[in-house]
Amino acid sequence: MTATEPTEGQLKAGAVLRQLRDKKNLSVQEVAGQMRLDPKIIEALEADNYRVIPADTYIRGYLRNYAKLLGVNSDEIIALYQSEALAPPEIIPDVKHSTQVSSSDKPVKAFTYLITFILGLLLLIWWRQSDFSLINTFRVAAVQEPVVKQPAVETISTPTDTTTEILDTIPANSAATGVEMAPLPPELTSAAPVVSGTDSPLPTEVAVVAEPVGEVTASDTPAVPAAAVMASETPVVPAAAVTASETTAVPVVQTGSDMSAVPGPDTIYLKLNADCWIEIIDRFNNQVYQDLARTGEEIRLTGTAPFQVELGNAQGVILEFNNKPFDPAPVTTRGIARFTLGD
Amino acid sequence: MLSKFLGLFSNDLSIDLGTANTLIYMRGKGIVLNEPSVVAIRKDGNTINAKSIRAVGAEAKRMLGRTPGHIQAIRPLKDGVIADFVITEKMLQYFIHAVHGGTFFKPSPRVLVCVPCGSTQVERRAIRESALGAGARKVHLMEEPMAAAIGAGMPVSDAKGSMVLDIGGGTTEVAVISLNGIVYSDSVRIGGDRFDEAIINYVRRNYGTLIGEATAEQIKHKIGCAYPANEIREIEVRGRNLAEGIPRSFTLNSNEILEALQEPLTGIVDAVKRALEKTPPELGSDVAERGMVLTGGGALLTDIDRLMMEETGLPVIIAEDPLTCVARGGGRYLEMIDDYGDDILAVE
Numbered sequence: 001m002t003a004t005e006p007t008e009g010q011l012k013a014g015a016v017l018r019q020l021r022d023k024k025n026l027s028v029q030e031v032a033g034q035m036r037l038d039p040k041i042i043e044a045l046e047a048d049n050y051r052v053i054p055a056d057t058y059i060r061g062y063l064r065n066y067a068k069l070l071g072v073n074s075d076e077i078i079a080l081y082q083s084e085a086l087a088p089p090e091i092i093p094d095v096k097h098s099t100q101v102s103s104s105d106k107p108v109k110a111f112t113y114l115i116t117f118i119l120g121l122l123l124l125i126w127w128r129q130s131d132f133s134l135i136n137t138f139r140v141a142a143v144q145e146p147v148v149k150q151p152a153v154e155t156i157s158t159p160t161d162t163t164t165e166i167l168d169t170i171p172a173n174s175a176a177t178g179v180e181m182a183p184l185p186p187e188l189t190s191a192a193p194v195v196s197g198t199d200s201p202l203p204t205e206v207a208v209v210a211e212p213v214g215e216v217t218a219s220d221t222p223a224v225p226a227a228a229v230m231a232s233e234t235p236v237v238p239a240a241a242v243t244a245s246e247t248t249a250v251p252v253v254q255t256g257s258d259m260s261a262v263p264g265p266d267t268i269y270l271k272l273n274a275d276c277w278i279e280i281i282d283r284f285n286n287q288v289y290q291d292l293a294r295t296g297e298e299i300r301l302t303g304t305a306p307f308q309v310e311l312g313n314a315q316g317v318i319l320e321f322n323n324k325p326f327d328p329a330p331v332t333t334r335g336i337a338r339f340t341l342g343d
Numbered sequence: 344m345l346s347k348f349l350g351l352f353s354n355d356l357s358i359d360l361g362t363a364n365t366l367i368y369m370r371g372k373g374i375v376l377n378e379p380s381v382v383a384i385r386k387d388g389n390t391i392n393a394k395s396i397r398a399v400g401a402e403a404k405r406m407l408g409r410t411p412g413h414i415q416a417i418r419p420l421k422d423g424v425i426a427d428f429v430i431t432e433k434m435l436q437y438f439i440h441a442v443h444g445g446t447f448f449k450p451s452p453r454v455l456v457c458v459p460c461g462s463t464q465v466e467r468r469a470i471r472e473s474a475l476g477a478g479a480r481k482v483h484l485m486e487e488p489m490a491a492a493i494g495a496g497m498p499v500s501d502a503k504g505s506m507v508l509d510i511g512g513g514t515t516e517v518a519v520i521s522l523n524g525i526v527y528s529d530s531v532r533i534g535g536d537r538f539d540e541a542i543i544n545y546v547r548r549n550y551g552t553l554i555g556e557a558t559a560e561q562i563k564h565k566i567g568c569a570y571p572a573n574e575i576r577e578i579e580v581r582g583r584n585l586a587e588g589i590p591r592s593f594t595l596n597s598n599e600i601l602e603a604l605q606e607p608l609t610g611i612v613d614a615v616k617r618a619l620e621k622t623p624p625e626l627g628s629d630v631a632e633r634g635m636v637l638t639g640g641g642a643l644l645t646d647i648d649r650l651m652m653e654e655t656g657l658p659v660i661i662a663e664d665p666l667t668c669v670a671r672g673g674g675r676y677l678e679m680i681d682d683y684g685d686d687i688l689a690v691e
Contacts, residue, residue, distance in 0.1 A: 036658045038632065054503065057496035058633055061660020065648070 013063060013080040014048040020070045021046075035065055042066070266322055266342055268307060270299040274316025281308040305342025312336055355453045355680075356439065356479075357673030359490070360470065362420045363512025363535055363640060365400075365434070366667055367442050368674030374667055375442045379404040380512075382434050383416045399437045408555045422532040423459035423487075423514035424466040428473055435477035454479035455673045455680075459514045460486040461530025485676065487511070487669055488518030488528055491638040494672025495662035499523055504626030505633070508615060508651070509669065510641020512536055515611050517618045519626055527621050531614045535640050537607040538563050545603030546582065550593055554582035563644070566597040569608055570646035570653065597645075604644075611641075612654045619655065634658030638668035 011019070021031060028046075032039040044052040045062055053059050063081055067074035270278065272293050280288040282303035289301055295316070311317050314328040314337035321341045328337040355370035360380070367376040378400030387393040397414055398406065406416040419430040443450035454474050458467050467484055474482045491509040492499050499505060499520050509516040512535040518528035539559040546554050554562075558580055566576045581592040615635070619627060634657050637648060642665040651659040662668050 036634070036652055036656055054501070054633060055496055055498045057636065057662060058660065060663060061634070061636065062658070065658070065660060 011080070012048045013077050014046040016077065016080060017063075017066055017070065018046040020072060024070060026070075031066070031069065034069055035062070037062065266303060266305040266307070267320075268299075268301040268303075268309075268341065269320040269323070270297075270301070271318040272297045272299075272316055273318065274313055276314075276316050277310075277312030278317070279310040283307075307341040308338075309341055310336070310338050354443070355455070355677045356442065357455045357457075357490075357670055357677050358435070358438075358474070359457050359487075359667075359670040359673065360420065360431075360435070361512050361669070362418070362423055362514070364666070365438060366670035367438055368667075368670040368677070369442055370674065370677045373674070374670055376438055377667070378438065380420050380434065381407060381416055381418050382430050383410070383414055384430070386413045386415070396433055396437065399434055408557060421513060423511060423530075423534075424462050425469045425473060428469055431470075432473040432476040435474060439477055439479070449478060451478055451480040453481045453483070453677075455483040455485055455677055457487045457490045457669050457673050458484050459511075459530045460488055460516055460518065460525065460528040461514065461532075483680075485673055486516075486518075486525060486528065487514075488516040489520065489525060490669045490672035490676070491516070491662075492518070492520050492636070492672065493675050494668035494670065495636050495638050495665075497636055503633075504622065504629035506618070506622075506630040506635035506657075508611075508635055508637050508642075509639040510534060510611065510637065510644075510647070511639045511669075515614060515639075515641065517614050519618065519622045519630065521626055521629075526623065526626055527618055529614055529618055531610055533607045533610040533614075535560075535563070537610075538567065538604055538641075538644070541607050542567075542600060542603050545599070546580075546595070547585070549599070550582075551585045552582040552591060552593065553585055554580060558582065562595060562600060566595065567600050567604065568597050568645040569601070569604065570649040571601060572597065572646060608647075608650065612650070615651065615655060619657075631657055634660055636660055636662050638662045638665045640666055 021028075028039050028042050032042045035042070041053060041062065044050070045059075045066060050059050053062065059081070060078060063077050064074040067077040268280065268288075270293070272295055274295055275292060277292050278299070279290045280301060280303075282288050283306055284304065286303070288303045288307065289299065292312075293299060307321075309319075309328075311319075311328060311332075313335050314332040315335060317328065319326045319328060326341065328339060331337050331339040354372065357368040357370075359366040359368075363380060365376070365378055365380045366374060369375045381403040382399050383397040383403040383406045384394050385397040387395055397403070403416055406414065407418075408416070410416050417427060417430050419425065419427040419434060425431045439450055439452065439454075443452075456470055456474050458470055462470075471482045471484060488507050488509050489499070492505055492507040495507065497505040497507065497520070500523050502522055504526065505520050507516075507518055507520065509518075513532065514530050515533050516528065516530045519526045539556055542559040542562055543554055543556070546552055546559075562578055562580060566578050576597045577594050578596075579592055579594050581590055583589070584591045619630070622630065635651065635655075637651070637659060641647065642661045648659040648661050651657070664671075
């Protein structure tokens with residue numbers, strides 16, 4: 001027997017089951033006994049009154065068992081039950097899923113790419129900036145390629161946008177010219193400001209020459225000829241001074257039309273008995289010197305007073321300002337001296 | 344912190360880590376994975392530790408009992424608990440990746456794993472650790488009968504007793520639940536695997552023929568039954584005759600299988616009877632009125648509801664889609680976890 005009889009289309013599950021039970025001549029009690037259920041539940045099922053039964057899962061189970069007992073396809077009965085308008089009593093309320101974000105969602109992906117892009121951009125900017133600052137540091141150190149090669153003298157000039165100009169003239173090919181250059185008296189270098197190639201009356205830019213004895217400081221200038229180092233106390237000469245003094249016909253490269261590389265009138269002489277960090281800033285806020293000077297070095301600096309001086313290890317430095325000794329001891333705290341010279 | 348962030352991009356999962364099958368329910372999506380808990384391992388080179396995963400799931404199951412020397416098909420779970428920790432972890436990892444398919448970040452979901460109620464602390468810790476090792480951000484454990492009852496749609500939060508019988512691959516769990524809690528639960532290590540074993544033993548004893556696990560499972564699915572039926576079904580199987588050493592084919596019928604399954608079925612019936620004995624009378628009367636619900640793969644064995652009904656005298660119904668009840672129940676709980684708190688969860 002099947003449940004596909006013509007009248008069943010309109011009938012509810014309970015009515016179908018009752019019809020089938022009647023055909024089999026079974027009483028409610030007999031069915032209840034076989035199903036081990038309360039006869040009331042069987043009656044409720046046949047009346048399609050599902051309120052008595054606790055949960056949907058039980059209703060389906062009972063209907064299936066009942067259908068099986070009567071020998072009909074239980075799926076058809078369940079289909080009838082489901083098609084009924086009566087909503088199954090919900091014991092556990094349906095919960096709205098809060099939709100979860102997954103990384104394959106388009107907005108998330110776009111956002112991730114955006115963040116990655118921004119991070120990359122920032123990294124690039126940071127890298128470029130650190131690169132620039134590095135270049136600036138090098139400019140202060142004033143290490144440049146030789147610009148002009150002359151048989152007599154190689155002039156090394158520094159085109160910088162800072163006002164600091166350090167010009168190294170390094171005797172090149174012949175030791176003779178180096179020696180010839182050498183006798184330039186130190187006074188000449190630090191002589192009165194001589195303006196060349198410009199008619200600005202005031203030395204707005206100052207050339208500063210840092211000259212350690214017997215050694216080239218402040219730069220990793222490659223291979224200074226030994227002759228020059230040994231022979232001369234002033235292998236570094238400001239270009240302006242050289243042209244002005246006309247001692248030698250040394251071609252000088254001028255780096256800019258406004259170059260008025262005039263050394264300041266004031267001199268500082270430092271002799272180191274111990275390693276010491278030295279930082280000296282002149283009147284025009286130019287960094288005259290900034291380096292770790294080593295034991296035994298002698299440093300002669302020229303510039304325009306007042307100088308702001310910072311000595312990291314003041315005890316190890318003998319300081320002369322305009323050839324007068326200056327004792328940094330009174331302004332030294334814990335070895336560090338900060339003071340102004342030539343106020 | 345990082346896992347919390349990555350968690351934003353993973354879906355909560357409910358995992359029914361079963362002896363026979365692993366099912367994964369994804370929050371908001373439903374059942375997303377149903378694969379046999381089998382892993383095929385390939386040994387690489389001569390060193391002992393050089394092993395790699397060859398296949399997982401259905402593909403690996405096809406290899407069971409059919410592997411050459413360098414491949415080993417392993418079922419890392421036995422009796423509902425972990426037998427091989429590392430392989431279980433690998434398998435879970437594979438499944439979690441599979442259901443998250445093609446995500447940008449490494450999935451790091453909150454995971455709810457169902458454990459047999461009879462499992463020991465050590466076994467639960469092993470399951471928790473392996474889920475964590477597989478990349479879970481947080482692991483909740485839930486007792487299987489509770490998940491099965493929720494998944495079957497039983498009114499677990501009512502002040503009425505509901506009895507659930509979950510016959511899995513490795514274990515059978517019986518529990519009486521009321522007010523979101525388990526009043527009584529018991530777990531016996533009898534399940535689908537024991538049915539298969541019983542069939543293998545029966546065939547060896549009565550036919551002098553050796554059959555494999557896969558064949559035994561096939562016999563169980565086709566003609567297995569738990570209660571004498573009017574109609575007798577038959578199946579033709581092939582196995583190695585022990586006397587001749589040659590594969591022979593022979594015919595088995597459903598009554599023989601019924602006989603073969605008697606021993607494990609009796610074990611389950613006994614467990615149910617024990618549970619009814621120990622249930623407090625009020626809840627017992629509720630159970631007698633409403634009946635018990637069967638879930639798990641074992642519920643698909645023909646006429647098992649009939650057997651239970653005859654043996655206990657209670658109404659017995661089979662849940663809709665009994666195979667996925669546990670995973671669905673865990674998933675349902677995941678959906679409600681924020682509202683209900685963790686009083687349903689198992690303590691470790």
